[in-house]
Every structure is written in structure tokens, then in C-alpha cells.
Amino acid sequence: MNNATASNASAHANLAIKAECRNFGFHYGDFQALKDINMPVYDKKVTALIGPSGCGKSTLLRSFNRMHDLYPGNRYQGEIIMQPDNTNLLAQEVDPIEVRMRISMVFQKPNPFPKSIFENVAYSLRVRGMTNKSELEDRVQHSLKGAALWNEVKHRLNDLGANLSGGQQQRLCIARALAADPEIILFDEPTSALDPIATASIEELITELKEKVTILIVTHNMQQAARISDFTAYMYIGELVEFGVTDQVFVKPQKKQTEDYITGRFG
Amino acid sequence: MMQTQDIQAIRDIIRRAKRWDAFFGVLGILALMVGVLTFMTLFVDMAIQGMGRIDANFFTNFPSRRAEHAGILSAWVGTLLVMLVTGLAAVPLGVAAGVYLEEYAPKNWLTDVIEINITNLAGVPSIVYGLLALGLFVYQFGFGQSILSAGLTLALLILPVVIVATREAIRAIPQIIREGSYACGATTWQTVKDHILPYSSAGILTGVIIGMARAIGETAPIITIGALTFIAFLPPLPFTGVPPAGLLDWLFAPFTVMPIQMFNWTSRPEAAFQTNAAAAGFILVLMTLAMNGTAIWLRYRLRKNITW
Numbered sequence: 001m002n003n004a005t006a007s008n009a010s011a012h013a014n015l016a017i018k019a020e021c022r023n024f025g026f027h028y029g030d031f032q033a034l035k036d037i038n039m040p041v042y043d044k045k046v047t048a049l050i051g052p053s054g055c056g057k058s059t060l061l062r063s064f065n066r067m068h069d070l071y072p073g074n075r076y077q078g079e080i081i082m083q084p085d086n087t088n089l090l091a092q093e094v095d096p097i098e099v100r101m102r103i104s105m106v107f108q109k110p111n112p113f114p115k116s117i118f119e120n121v122a123y124s125l126r127v128r129g130m131t132n133k134s135e136l137e138d139r140v141q142h143s144l145k146g147a148a149l150w151n152e153v154k155h156r157l158n159d160l161g162a163n164l165s166g167g168q169q170q171r172l173c174i175a176r177a178l179a180a181d182p183e184i185i186l187f188d189e190p191t192s193a194l195d196p197i198a199t200a201s202i203e204e205l206i207t208e209l210k211e212k213v214t215i216l217i218v219t220h221n222m223q224q225a226a227r228i229s230d231f232t233a234y235m236y237i238g239e240l241v242e243f244g245v246t247d248q249v250f251v252k253p254q255k256k257q258t259e260d261y262i263t264g265r266f267g
Numbered sequence: 268m269m270q271t272q273d274i275q276a277i278r279d280i281i282r283r284a285k286r287w288d289a290f291f292g293v294l295g296i297l298a299l300m301v302g303v304l305t306f307m308t309l310f311v312d313m314a315i316q317g318m319g320r321i322d323a324n325f326f327t328n329f330p331s332r333r334a335e336h337a338g339i340l341s342a343w344v345g346t347l348l349v350m351l352v353t354g355l356a357a358v359p360l361g362v363a364a365g366v367y368l369e370e371y372a373p374k375n376w377l378t379d380v381i382e383i384n385i386t387n388l389a390g391v392p393s394i395v396y397g398l399l400a401l402g403l404f405v406y407q408f409g410f411g412q413s414i415l416s417a418g419l420t421l422a423l424l425i426l427p428v429v430i431v432a433t434r435e436a437i438r439a440i441p442q443i444i445r446e447g448s449y450a451c452g453a454t455t456w457q458t459v460k461d462h463i464l465p466y467s468s469a470g471i472l473t474g475v476i477i478g479m480a481r482a483i484g485e486t487a488p489i490i491t492i493g494a495l496t497f498i499a500f501l502p503p504l505p506f507t508g509v510p511p512a513g514l515l516d517w518l519f520a521p522f523t524v525m526p527i528q529m530f531n532w533t534s535r536p537e538a539a540f541q542t543n544a545a546a547a548g549f550i551l552v553l554m555t556l557a558m559n560g561t562a563i564w565l566r567y568r569l570r571k572n573i574t575w
């Protein structure tokens with residue numbers, strides 16, 4: 001890792017910010033799930049969201065691609081500003097589809113479509129209106145390589161995605177997310193349904209991906225956060241308790257509560 | 268020894284408890300048999316009575332005053348054409364309504380009212396549909412006592428079935444698949460066309476066919492709109508006859524259907540006509556069974572490639 005190891009926010013000043021939550025809050029109907037979150041997401045870095053179950057990690061992650069718009073009664077407050085264009089992703093006039101075209105997502109449980117391996121990856125391109133066959137083939141191949149899956153599937157691109165192993169399915173979903181050439185990829189506990197070997201390969205992949213794309217990942221696994229992330233945000237009951245360079249948060253947390261959680265004293 | 272006695276006691280308890288297992292097993296089989304056997308008896312009886320009457324002529328002859336010359340040509344052609352219209356009308360309407368309710372409709376009181384209405388529509392007696400169709404299709408729209416009117420009437424009748432089947436098939440699609448599509452940047456319509464419809468088509472088709480199998484035997488609404496019981500000609504084939512019939516003229520032709528033909532024959536006193544009725548009934552049941560068989564086969568075929 002070549003990220004900064006400095007401890008305070010000013011030392012991150014030389015890093016570009018890709019997105020930023022400003023006074024961000026969220027309601028499921030009357031229930032306030034997140035409040036007053038201020039947090040940067042640095043460009044081409046891995047930011048991990050950690051915290052006890054139910055603290056709002058998924059809620060925060062899914063706000064970035066406006067997934068909550070799919071369900072009635074959900075409300076955002078504040079802003080999530082995306083750079084370099086300084087767009088407030090939550091603004092009424094910003095189409096959630098535009099947001100999702102810029103920010104891809106990989107889910108907790110691998111969710112390949114019941115289509116062929118090829119069509120799974122091509123789908124991200126098809127919704128963008130790409131129909132040229134050779135162009136599709138190029139991009140699918142490129143994405144599968146990017147997701148470290150190409151060698152395993154190149155001879156059976158027409159097989160069903162569901163016929164792959166769990167770890168392969170998750171990499172297929174990563175390839176699908178990559179095909180769109182996104183600026184940010186959101187991962188919601190992408191390895192919680194996988195065995196240790198598949199987990200290791202996904203972790204390695206994420207570390208490689210940050211060369212090209214900004215990553216925001218929710219994880220319950222402290223070792224995983226420590227291994228792959230550059231920045232860590234610790235959340236508790238809808239609030240951001242601590243944000244900082246991962247090494248710093250893990251070695252010398254500012255808040256007692258963070259320390260208790262990381263060392264496994266609660267959570 | 269104390270221990271073996273304990274085991275003995277446990278075995279006694281199990282044996283006593285298991286007696287009830289056997290009892291309810293037998294009871295269940297009996298209950299099942301009441302339904303299955305009654306149908307089988309009817310079916311076999313009808314087959315035995317009518318089988319002798321079924322030959323090629325039975326399918327190619329028009330009805331006749333002489334029982335041995337009477338056939339079901341106009342009836343089966345009529346049934347087929349009416350079913351065609353029913354399917355063509357009910358499928359797009361029902362599927363569109365189901366998709367709208369599941370994927371587009373805002374969750375508010377209006378949607379709730381519509382949903383309750385659809386559920387209730389399924390319970391409306393079929394003759395009421397007949398009355399409605401008589402006023403609406405036959406007179407208001409001027410479709411007359413035609414194949415079109417009958418097809419649309421039966422389409423209305425099975426619409427709730429198609430809508431409910433569509434909604435159930437759509438609900439079986441895991442939310443995570445939908446979210447996966449939206450996360451790729453798909454619009455609602457892209458999600459519907461690329462995922463929702465393809466993955467629910469097996470369930471939808473099954474519902475449609477089961478609905479059609481219901482409709483094929485419907486008599487009351489068809490009589491209400493005025494199907495003829497004695498009809499000795501076929502609807503015009505497109506571009507034949509003098510002057511040549513138009514492409515869609517058959518839609519406006521008078522017609523009869525299998526159950527009406529049967530009904531007509533059963534109301535005759537002569538035994539030979541009863542035989543004809545049994546033969547026609549046997550073929551009608553075969554048609555229904557064939558449709559249900561197709562539904563099962565389609566479901567199997569289409570579901571084979573869909574796993575979540």
C-alpha cells in the first residue's frame with residue numbers, strides 16, 4: 001500500500017476526494033437510520049465501513065447509488081457530492097439512473113442474472129445502448145479479465161452464470177460492475193457468503209481494482225478491513241463515530257468506542 | 268431389568284402414536300379418492316359411451332338431424348377460434364396489468380382498491396360476464412353474436428386469473444435480481460423486459476393456459492351472447508369464397524363451441540344423440556387435459572434454465 005500513513009485529516013490534503021457526505025442523513029419512513037454523516041471518500045482508495053450489525057452501513061452504502069429510491073417512504077437529507085463535477089447525487093434533478101451508471105454495486109449474496117456468463121457481463125453495456133457484437137465481446141473479455149475470471153470461463157461463456165461456484169459468481173458480479181467502467185464501486189459484504197480461499201481472491205482483486213476505481217466496502221471482518229482498506233469509517237447506531245487512515249484507526253483509534261469494537265469487546 | 272422396561276415403554280408410546288399416523292394416512296387417501304375417483308368414473312363412463320362414435324367423420328361433419336351423421340366440425344373450429352381470440356386479448360391485457368401492479372404502481376389506497384377489485388372479479392359468476400358482454404360487445408360495439416364477442420367475453424372472464432398468475436410469477440423473482448438490474452443502471456422498463464418478463468414467463472404461461480382450460484368449457488356466457496346451437500358452416504377463411512372474405516371476417520362470423528354442441532345434444536330425447544354428447548364431452552376433456560399437460564411441460568422447459 002502506498003497510501004499516506006499520517007494520522008490527521010490535513011495530511012490527506014494531497015489526496016483527491018471522489019465523493020463526500022455532507023450533513024448526510026437518511027430515514028426509512030419515520031425511522032431515522034443515519035444522521036449527520038460527514039465523510040470523504042478518497043479517489044482510487046479503498047474505504048471500509050465497519051460497525052456493529054444494524055448501525056447503518058448498508059443504508060449508507062446504498063445511498064451512494066440511490067438504491068433507496070426503489071422503495072417508497074425513504075428520505076435523504078444533506079448531500080453526497082461527487083467529484084470532479086461537484087454533483088450532489090441526492091439532488092431531485094439528478095436522475096438515479098445516471099448515478100447508477102457512474103457508481104456500480106456488488107451485493108452481499110452473489111446475484112448473477114439467470115442468463116449466460118457473457119450476457120451477465122454484457123448487461124451493463126446493453127443498458128447503455130451498446131449493440132455492436134465485437135465491441136461487446138471486447139468489453140466483456142476485458143471486464144472478465146479485470147475480475148480475474150477470464151481464464152476460468154473463457155471456454156464456457158454461454159453457460160449459465162448460476163453454474164459457477166459461489167466465489168466465481170461473485171467475481172462475475174464484479175465483472176458486471178466493472179464492465180460499466182464506473183467511477184466508484186460499492187461492495188456490501190462481498191465475501192460474507194464465501195469460503196476463505198474465494199474470499200482471499202476477492203480481496204486481492206479489490207486491491208488491484210483500486211488502481212483504476214474508487215472503492216467503498218462494507219465489511220464485518222476486521223482483518224479484512226485492515227488488510228484491504230486505506231481508510232476506515234467506524235459507525236454506531238446511525239452515526240459516524242470515527243473516520244481515518246486504516247492503520248491509524250486500527251492501531252491507535254481516537255475513540256474508546258472504536259477501540260472496543262475493533263478489539264472485539266463488543267459488537 | 269429396569270432399563271429394558273423403559274425402552275419397552277417408549278416403544279409402546281411410539282406404537283400408539285403411530286396408529287394415528289396410519290389413521291390419518293388412510294383418511295387422506297380416502298379424501299383424495301373421492302375427488303379423483305369421481306372424475307375418473309365420469310370420464311371413463313363418458314369414454315365408454317362415446318368412444319364408438321369417434322371416428323374421422325365425427326370431426327369433419329357438421330351437426331345433423333340424424334345422429335349418426337352429426338359431427339363436431341363447427342364446434343371444434345369455433346372453440347379453437349374463440350380460444351385464439353381469448354388468448355390474444357387476455358394475455359397482453361393481463362400481463363400488462365400484472366406487471367404494472369407489481370413493478371410500477373405506487374403503493375397507495377387506489378392501488379389497494381384496484382387489487383381488491385381484481386380479486387373480486389375472479390369470483391363474479393360467469394353469466395354476469397355474459398350479460399355485460401351482450402350489452403357491451405354485441406350491441407354497444409356492434410360486434411354482433413360473433414367469435415370476436417365470445418373471445419373477448421371469455422378474455423374478460425379469465426383476465427383475473429392471468430393477472431394473478433402474472434403477479435405471483437413476478438413475485439417469485441428475488442428482489443436481489445431486480446436490484447442487480449437497477450444497479451447496472453437499467454430503467455424500470457429495461458428491468459421488466461430483460462428480467463421480469465423472461466424469468467416469469469413460465470409462471471405466466473401456466474396461468475394463461477389454466478385460465479384457457481377453464482374458459483374452454485364455459486357455456487353460460489356464450490349462450491348469453493347468443494351463440495347458435497345449430498350451425499352448418501364454418502367461419503370464412505381469409506381471401507376465399509365469393510366475394511373473397513377479408514383477413515378478419517371470420518371474427519364476425521356466427522359460431523358454436525363444444526360445450527354448446529354438447530348441451531344441445533344432451534337435450535335431445537334420442538339415445539344416439541346422448542352418445543354424440545358423450546363423445547364430444549370426451550374430446551372436450553381431452554382438449555382440457557392437453558392444455559394442462561402443455562402448461563406443465565412449458566413450466567418445466569422454461570424453468571430449467573432459471574435458478575437464483
Ligand SMILES: Nc1ncnc2c1ncn2[C@@H]1O[C@H](COP(=O)(O)OP(=O)(O)OP(=O)(O)O)[C@@H](O)[C@H]1O
Pocket residue numbers: 028031033051052053054055056057058059060220
Ligand atoms: N427497509 C427498511 N425499513 C426500515 N428500516 C430499515 C430498513 N432497512 C434497514 N433498516 C434499519 O436501519 C438500520 C440500519 O440498517 P442497515 O441494514 O443499514 O445496517 P447494517 O449496518 O448494514 O447492518 P448489517 O451489518 O447487519 O448488515 C437498522 O436499524 C435496520 O433495522
Ligand SMILES: [Mg+2]
Pocket residue numbers: 057058059188218
Ligand atoms: Mg448490511
